[in-house]
Amino acid sequence: MSQRLTRPGLILEADRNTPPTLFWNGEGFYLQRLPKGSRIIYPPEPVESLYDIEDGIDNALLNPTGDSQPLPDLLKPDMRLTIVFDDISLPLPPMRSPDIRQQIIEAVLDYAAQAGVDDVVLIAALGLHRRMTEPELRHALGNRIYDAFAPHGLLRQHDAENLDELTHIGTTESGEDVEINKRAADSDLIVYVNINLTAMDGGHKSMCTGLVSYKTMRHHHNPNTLLHSRSLMDMHSSALHSSIWRMGRLIANSGIKIFQIETTLNTDTFPEAFGFLQKREWEWSLSDRVRYITTSNILEKMPPRASRAVLHSIKSPYQVTSVQAGEVEAVHQVTLNNLHAQQLMVVEGQTDILTMGLPYIGPYNVNSTMNPILVAVMGLGYFFNLYINKPLVRQGGVVIITHPTRWEFNPLHHPSYIDFFEQVLSQTTDPVEMAAKFEESFAVDPWYIHLYRKSYAYHGVHPFYMWYWCAHALDHLGGVVVVGGDREAVRRLGFRPASSFDDGLEIASDIVGTNPSITHLHCPPLLLTEVR
Amino acid sequence: MKALLFERNIPRLAASRIGSSLFGADFLGSTQGAKVGPLRLVETEPPRLPDSVPNSPSDSLPDSDWYRIRPRLSGICGSDLAALAGKSSRWFEPLVSFPFVPGHEVVGELINPPAGKSRVVIKAVLGCATRGINPPCDSCQKGYINQCERVAFGHIKPGMMVGYCADTSGGWSEELIAHKTQLHYIKDDVTDEAAVMIEPTACALHAVESANINDGDKVLILGSGTLGLCVLASLQYLRFSGGINPEIIAVAKYPEQYQLAQELGAQYIISPSETGRVVRKRTASLMAGTHLTTGVDIVIDCVGSRDSLRNALDVVSPKGKIVLVGMPGETRIDMAPLWYKEITLQGAYTYSPTTFDTATKVVVTNHLERLVSAKYRLENFEDAIAHAAKAGQRGAIKVVFDMRKKPRNIQREQPS
Amino acid sequence: MTSHSRLKSIFQFSNLIERSLLSSRSEPVLPWRKPNWPSSLAKPTPKPTLGVYYDTSWTRTKPSRIARAALVDWLIKPLSSFVAMPTVEGLDRLGNVSTPVIFVANHSSHLDTPLLLCSLPQQFRHKTVVAAAADYFFDKRFKAAVWSFALGIIPMERTKVNRRSAALAEELLRQGWNIIIFPEGTRSPDGWAQRFKGGAAYLSLKVGIPVVPVYISGTRRILAKDSTKLHRYPTKVVFGHPIVPTTPALSSGAGNLKGKKDTEDAVHFEKRIEQEIALLADACTSNWWEALKRHKSGTTPSLGGPKTSPWRRSWELPPSSRSS
Incomplete structure (x- = not known):
């Protein structure tokens, strides 16, 4: 149990007396003084977590939310049970063992064993993400589950390109094909285990992105829906979520029974040794300062590959703040309430310039490289979208990102990203145009399909989705400046490179005038702003 | 003198x-x-x-x-x-x-x-x-x-x-x-500068003619120096006069070359390090180890170095053709792909006298x-x-x- | 070179150094300097970290415990044996007591703590903390660190009831640590014991563990309160029978207990502890059998000494309790 006092988020107006502010910069970070009058948004501190996690899980399974029976009543000896879980993209950074997925699935399996269920299959809900490696699966599920299921082929990873393993469920009223994993569709009960790190995750999105085919995915992952998802973190104003909800209801009406389990985490993101990363700078203790000086210097001196290895070995001390289970939509509503209780904070008014330091990790580069496309999606797809009501930055404003944005890719995980960067972004950065001209050829490329299915590659079309994820921001913003980024790579993205933060502000002043309001998003830990 | x-x-x-x-x-x-x-x-x-x-x-x-x-x-x-x-x-x-x-x-x-x-x-x-x-x-x-x-x-x-x-x-x-x-x-309206380009253009034209390009072929041009650009110009001329419409990928190392290659009608202009990936993507090829399983129909090598020839052997399709326009010398190279993929390796030296008339047109029109x-x-x-x-x-x-x-x-x- | 030009060059050089020093002395900021507090935020009052708030958990980490065991066994124990020449009695009474326990002893000297600690049998010695005055031992950071490390002391509020120190003691007992408590709260000013406070009895009742009464004699001869000089003197450490709070059904005085309480109350239990220590003291000056008889008949001399004038109280002091 946390000894700390939980304080809500803070919006600090910087003055000359304010210490410099921590900016993430890829595989490193630095302290940067912000101009007088800048606002700095500090996320809320970790709220109290469940005292007894096992008790919390049990309670959720036995007292479901919404129109659902308790889990034990749903389990019959001769049934088909499929347990689906979120993949490597959640949470970020990966949490310390035991992972919440392991704890929940063990509890579910306990009941299944009690009920004498023989036919149980576990499926990692990859969507179009890369497959998980054995160590990653072991970390998420624990050795007990892995050793009991993997050797018998009962631990599977969803394959959106295996036509034999997909079933067409039907078409929504808006003409969207819904094609999902056959084993899941044929099951008497699907238990979906979610980690809801952001408000975007969970609900029907779990099934409708995690277990579907490209054919289904493209109905909600396209420039049009993403341009009208304002924001992705607010399902009521998100075209993406509307499409997904239509599909989810179709699935529910087709008789597929889903027992949804959703979990929320607190914002305790970094272990004690990196604790200064989530502290307010003026509260840094001597040991925080020493740790900052040593780690930032070491990370800077090391080759990027080595500092990446160090940082990716961080396991987050996340604590579970809630577990809820039952009917999908009812559960998701409770989840959102719990998530908002941790992450939501009110911000008054928009800003001309939004600054953000991007960290070493995003959903698509766990144990991998943050390539330029992922930098773009991290800044414009995720950080920019951490809002409800209206964006933190005004229409025509500027986002300033600090990240080295090296021209480097992981060829194992992101082969299609390389071609996307070289062959598509060199021609156009317009999501609509690239969707029309290039998406198809990447989606059906047999080599990408092979790598997605047999190796550990993201699907060929995934880089397009990353770029669509930025569509709203690209449409909304007057410009994007990347401080410290590789010039060629940043230009290829259509952004403007700056060699220093001050130069970045100068460049931005071309767009927003010489006396702009500045807001800095002190993130991670994650937060969600309600901008009024 | x-x-x-x-x-x-x-x-x-x-x-x-x-x-x-x-x-x-x-x-x-x-x-x-x-x-x-x-x-x-x-x-x-x-x-x-x-x-x-x-x-x-x-x-x-x-x-x-x-x-x-x-x-x-x-x-x-x-x-x-x-x-x-x-x-x-x-x-x-x-x-x-x-x-x-x-x-x-x-x-x-x-x-x-x-x-x-x-x-x-x-x-x-x-x-x-x-x-x-x-x-x-x-x-x-x-x-x-x-x-x-x-x-x-x-x-x-x-x-x-x-x-x-x-x-x-x-x-x-x-x-x-x-x-x-x-x-x-040459006529008076042809400048000296244009005229001096006729001889190299004739070489390029000769190479393009002997490559025997068909409509829809994928053609990779290695090198965008004088020869490479003249080859591009010749292809451009063929496209308009002969109705042959190949898909042309040009490899250019320097920005000026990139610019000219674009003006001379190359559909894809890529840097040398991208060659393999672009060819793979354009031909939807698979890869066995580091080898492409298919490739472009014709490679016109305007460099003539060991690297360019190796590159050509890597990316040409089975039964494809490599035309050497750049002058090669003595070199060490693994010929296994040539044998296995049944590649035609063809030289293209200078021109025949009749080439000059067409070459003049190529120079002038481009x-x-x-x-x-x-x-x-x-x-x-x-x-x-x-x-x-x-x-x-x-x-x-x-x-x-x-x-x-x-x-x-x-x-x-x-x-x- | 003329002296003038030499002077000039020296001047220029020093000027250069000064300038470079000045320019490198740009205002240091975070992380090299302690960060400023933003003006717009109210600075919270710092949390107290001394006295009863001193965090002694570091002294119970494995490395500290190993180091302390070595310090106690190899340095403090030989030293206290040399100075105090102790005779330890009654260890047999601890034969089958269930740990943890609370050791309750009379207190007349700073020597009591190391002496008692070193007299404890092996199974207790390195798993024992000592309740010590929060205002005396924990008023300075360095002092607190030294003593809490060397003797394993924990801060105990003695002037008022403090939930934090009681909670800490309770927590440690639950974790299996033994505690030494001097219920008088301070060293004896005149050689006679002062009134016992209820903390030990309270803890024993709360956690449900036995109390071991201990009588220490002779330490006042070595180092009395307000004395600065050490004198060697033979001492005695006598362990009594572990006692537990009696339940009413078994207690002979059950009828006297008022209210709905199931067990003896802390005040009564504290009195019994005091009586047990008085018995041990009595046995030290006479013999066990005589003392036991007096104990049963309720005529054991009080630890507090006769309630007469100060000089007579000093007069009555047994030799081992006098100061040198």
Whole structure:
């Protein structure tokens, strides 16, 4: 149990007396003084977590939310049970063992064993993400589950390109094909285990992105829906979520029974040794300062590959703040309430310039490289979208990102990203145009399909989705400046490179005038702003 | 007259060879390289054919068979640089005669012109007709003068073409001698700069013709220097005149090349490091290990290095064709893919005389005079060679010598 | 070089150094300097970290425990044996007591703590903390660190009831640590014991563990309160029978207990502890059998001494309790 006092988020107006502010910069970070009058948004501190996690899980399974029976009543000896879980993209950074997925699935399996269920299959809900490696699966599920299921082929990873393993469920009223994993569709009960790190995750999105085919995915992952998802973190104003909800209801009406389990985490993101990363700078203790000086210097001196290895070995001390289970939509509503209780904070008014330091990790580069496309999606797809009501930055404003944005890719995980960067972004950065001209050829490329299915590659079309994820921001913003980024790579993205933060502000002043309001998003830990 | 003379000076050739193998393009790319090398600027008598040659041009009268020509512009070609660097294949040794004046991309004026005609481009190849061999050899009879079987024989000294023959002199001088069959008259509205591009364009056109490209073929052009761009221009011409519409991927290393390749109609212009990936993507190929399982139908290699040939073998499709336009030398290379994929490896040397007419059209329609990036006087040959050796890095395509009288008051003129 | 030009060059040089020093002395900021507090935020009052708030958890980490065991066994124990020449009695009574326990002893000297600690049998010695005055031992950081490390002391509020120190003691007992408590709260000013406070009895009742009464004699001769000089003197450490709070059904005095309480209350239990220690003290000056008889008949001399004038109280002191 946390000894700390939980304080809500803070919006600090910087003055000359304010210490410099921590900016993430890829595989490193630095302290940067912000101009007088800048606002700095500090996320809320970790709220109290469940005292007894096992008790919390049990309670959720036995007292479901919404129109659902308790889990034990749903389990019959001769049934088909499929347990689906979120993949490597959640949470970020990966949490310390035991992972919440392991704890929940063990509890579910306990009941299944009690009920004498023989036919149980576990499926990692990859969507179009890369497959998980054995160590990653072991970390998420624990050795007990892995050793009991993997050797018998009962631990599977969803394959959106295996036509034999997909079933067409039907078409929504808006003409969207819904094609999902056959084993899941044929099951008497699907238990979906979610980690809801952001408000975007969970609900029907779990099934409708995690277990579907490209054919289904493209109905909600396209420039049009993403341009009208304002924001992705607010399902009521998100075209993406509307499409997904239509599909989810179709699935529910087709008789597929889903027992949804959703979990929320607190914002305790970094272990004690990196604790200064989530502290307010003026509260840094001597040991925080020493740790900052040593780690930032070491990370800077090391080759990027080595500092990446160090940082990716961080396991987050996340604590579970809630577990809820039952009917999908009812559960998701409770989840959102719990998530908002941790992450939501009110911000008054928009800003001309939004600054953000991007960290070493995003959903698509766990144990991998943050390539330029992922930098773009991290800044414009995720950080920019951490809002409800209206964006933190005004229409025509500027986002300033600090990240080295090296021209480097992981060829194992992101082969299609390389071609996307070289062959598509060199021609156009317009999501609509690239969707029309290039998406198809990447989606059906047999080599990408092979790598997605047999190796550990993201699907060929995934880089397009990353770029669509930025569509709203690209449409909304007057410009994007990347401080410290590789010039060629940043230009290829259509952004403007700056060699220093001050130069970045100068460049931005071309767009927003010489006396702009500045807001800095002190993130991670994650937060969600309600901008009024 | 002034001339740049290439002598068979073994120590100088050896020094060049060592220098360029140690420093690569940086050797000739520094002005010191040319000083060390076998090339010397000399003041010499105008060239004379051997006495045995009938109808030799006399000092006073124009003659029906041979003409004396004053070069106006003369290009520096990749093969010339290879020769200067001592890197040409030794295989050519019996086919040349020393000392020679290099320069086979020549536009010049006749010293005693027939009425109404004065400027010519030299068809540099020295076939049977120029060597007094009658009846001509089989190749010349069929019109393949570039494959003449008698280039080391006849009444002038050995030499595949003007610029490698001791008797005829070459373009890098103030005078050369050419046979009437070698003259390609040009109209007044064709500038010298355009005219000097006709000879290399003819080479490119010949390569494109012999590649036998079909509609819809995927064609990869390695190198976007003079030859690569001329190949692009030729393809562009074929596209409009012949209705053949291949998909063209050009590999360009430098921004100027990128720009010109785009203007000359390449659909995809890529950097060398992207070649494999782009070909894979364009052909939806799989990969076995590092090998593509399919590839482009035709590769036109305008570089002629070991790397470019390897690259070509990697990315050409099974039963595909590689056309070598850039002059290769002795090299070590794994031929297994050639054998396994049943690749056709085809050379493309110069041109046949008829190519020149089309080449002129290609040059004019595509405004290839813009490829002439810099002009030098013979006296500044070290600078000229250095510039040509590093043309890409220095943003140039074609570097030429300017022998025109009363040149404008500048020695190095950039095209406007 | 003339002296003038030499002077000039020296001047220039020093000027240069000064300038470079000045320019490098740009205002240091975070992380090299302690960060400023933003003006717009109220600075919270710092949390107290001394006295009862001193965090002694570090002294119970494995490395500290190993180091302390070595310090106690190899340095403090030989030293205290040399100075105090202790005779330890009654260890047999601890034979089958269930740990943890609370050791309750009379207190007349600083020597009591090391002496008692070193007299404990092996199974207790390195798993024992000592309740010590928060205001006396934990008023300075360095002092607190030294003593809490060397003797394993924990802060105990003695002037008022403090939930934090009681909670800490309770927590440690639950974790299996033994505690030494001197219920008088301070060293004896005149050689006679002062009134016992209820903390030990309270803890024993709360956690449900036995109390071991201990009588220590002779330490006042070595180092009395307000004395600065050490004198060697033979001492005695006597352990009594572990006692537990009695339940009413078993207690003979059950009828006297008021209210609904199931067990003896802390006040009564504290009194019994005091009586047990008085018994041990009595046995030290006479013999066990005589003392036991007096104990049963309720005529054991009080630890607090006679309630007479100060000089008579001093007069009555047994030799081992006098100061040198």
